[in-house]
Amino acid sequence: CHKCRSINLVIDDLTGNTVCASCAVVQQYDNYEAHIGSITGEKGTYVRMGTAGSGTNYSYRDTKIFNARKSIDDHMLRLGISGVKSQEVKLLAEKITGGEYGQGAWFSVFIGACAYVVMRKDRKTLPIAEVADAIGCDECELGRMISRVVDFTDTKLPEFDIVNSFERSVKTCPSLTKVSEEVVLRILQQGVFLLQCLIKWGVTTGRRPMPVVVSVVVFVGKLNGVDVKIEDVAQELHAGIYTCRQRYRELLVILVKVGQILPWGKDVNMKNIMSNAPFVMQYMERKSMMKGCDQRQSPEFDMEELVGDLRKENYAPEDRGSIYFEDVNSDETCCFDQSDRYKFSTESLSIVYAKFLDEVSSLKSGNDGRRICRIPNSRRKGFDVAEWWQGRSELSKKLQLKQILEKDVGFDPEPPSFEEGCSATETRRGKINAAKLRIQRTLNPSGCGAVEEEEGVKGRKRRKKATEEDVDWEDFIIETLLLHGVKEAEIESGHYNVLLDLHVFS
Structure with missing residues (x-):
């Protein structure tokens, strides 16, 4: 023994090492075997790259696939997707990646895009904002990934069903969980009726659907005596608060215009529209139930009931x-x-x-x-809502777009986006005229001064107001475009960046 110098050494049956019987010390280099590497020599242990930890036989690819499938299951649980739809998401991800799946932050966005495409193909409601919130990514990033998935699979997605989105929002909104089933059913009928009226009026055209849904939920909830706040509902449905307020105001403005058709319509305004909303809703419901030549006549009133x-x-x-x-x-x-x-x-x-x-x-x-x-x-x-709401109109049920457009609810306004575009065009036209006057005043200051002197005192007041005129960046851009010979009709379109690239910086 190299420690106690004893010669009483024994061999361990399990390990094959030589052990001292006196001090139980394992002797060194007792069972050493020299491995001489050569062409005909013994092969050593091959160390492979990508081994998934010590003590496992899984390769890097197997571990990656296992973690990817586990990540898909976790995200499907967050989105509330299970069963057959969850399996369809896995198959779509496997088809796109060729069975390799992936890992990292991009793969989570990819899972959300696959889930959205699968649910949209089946006409199930799953808003992009809700998916982005569950995945933890930006809506624009998720939208770009959805476009790539759709282009790769050559899939044509159906139109977004805003009515289904509204029904799902009412049933899952935490602000309406304590409401009775009877009130929820009435909210669904009135909301579907009002939402399809908004579709007919073009309020949903070119707009994000969820803010419109939030505005209808809040309005119909208040109409039925439910204490709901637009900020809470917008946060629960993953919609922008500012946009929801704009859509809610547009809804009130349109209902005020409908209310002004009534005999006492001159008294209807934004402040008392909630008090007149039952009459407005009843009027639209009665008008939508008329058929044929009855639509050209005024609605009849039940005098006995009145x-x-x-x-x-x-x-x-x-x-x-x-x-x-x-x-x-x-x-x-x-x-x-x-x-x-x-x-x-x-x-x-x-x-x-x-x-x-x-x-x-x-x-x-x-x-x-x-x-x-x-x-x-x-x-x-x-x-009381139960007194005036009947729910017998076909608009209280889900209809096709063609059927919605054929209905008459007693009011047919221009779409709000069209009115806003006309208003913006008028504003730009006024800015163009003001810019032309400033350019003329700069190029010919003597002529403008003579005209102002002839006007006397009033002219001096006008000259003082002209010096206090507010000029912003848009006015400077319009002046630059006019000086470069751009047509006024092109400037009125409002595409300043394109016009600057074509006429100024080219």
């Missing part, structure tokens, strides 16, 4: 001096069954309503002891 509501809600005054508050005899109510005798146009109702207002004002100004019963607080706050 008078019955007035009597039930105590609209009559305590003093019966006015003919508008006279009680209707029970024997006379039978005449209301003859609906052909009671068809009123909006003009006649407007005249009656104006006379009613005049008589009520005279009663109030008389101050002779007579008193008119006030409308109950429940009525002033708004009608």
Whole structure:
């Protein structure tokens, strides 16, 4: 033994090493075998590149595929996709990558793009914003990856179904989880009706769909007495808050225009549109239910129901001096069954309503002891939704685009994007005229001064205002384009970068 110098050495049966029987020290270089490398010599151990850790037999490719499939399962769980659809996403990823899959940040974006394409092909709603939030990437980056996937597979995706998106949003929105099933069903009917009206009016054309969905959810929720905030709903549905507010304002503006068709339409504005919304929705519902030649006529009113509501809600005054508050005899109510005798146009109702207002004002100004019963607080706050919403219109159910465009809801405005484009064109035309005046004033200052001197004092005031004129970068660009001979019609289009590249920097 090299330690205790004992000669009592034994061989271990398990390891084959020589061990000292006295001190149990393993002797060195006892079982050493020299490996002499040559052409005919023994082969050594081949060390391969890409071994997946010590103690495993998996190669780099096998480990990469295993981790890729595990990553797909994790992302499908986040997106709420399982079963057959999850398997379709795996097959699509395998087809595009040739069975090699991938790893890294780009592969997560690729998984989100495959999931979006699979769900879109099956006409299932899965917004890009929701996928980007679950994956943890930018919407534009995800959109570019979706385009590459679609081009590679030569797939034609169907149009985005905004109605399905709205139904899914109502059912999954946390702000509406505590609402009863009856109210949720009514919200779905009214929301689908209003959303398809917006499709007919061109509000959804060329716009991101989710902000429109958020605006409809908030409006219909408030209409049914649900306390919802547009900021909360926008955050829950992964939509931009600023864009949602713009779409909500556009919705209110259009409903105000529809409300102004009613006999009391001059009193409808942005502040009281929520109070008049039941009448506006009922008007559009009745108009959409008309067919054929009835669309050219004014909608009929159920006089028996109208008078019955007035009597039930105590609209009559305590003093019966006015003919508008006279009680209707029970024997006379039978005449209301003859609906052909009671068809009123909006003009006649407007005249009656104006006379009613005049008589009520005279009663109030008389101050002779007579008193008119006030409308109950429940009525002033708004009608019960169950009283006015019937949900019998075909627009309350999902329709094809052609069927939506054929419906008449009593109002047919221009698309908001078209109106905004016309307004922007008018603004640019005004800037062009102002720029031409500034150029003329600079090229011919003497002529402008003579004209201003002839105008006297008013001319001096105008000259002072001209010096205080606000000029921004757009005015400078328009002046530059005019000096380079660009046509005014081309400038009105607003494509300044293209015009600068063509006429100025070329």
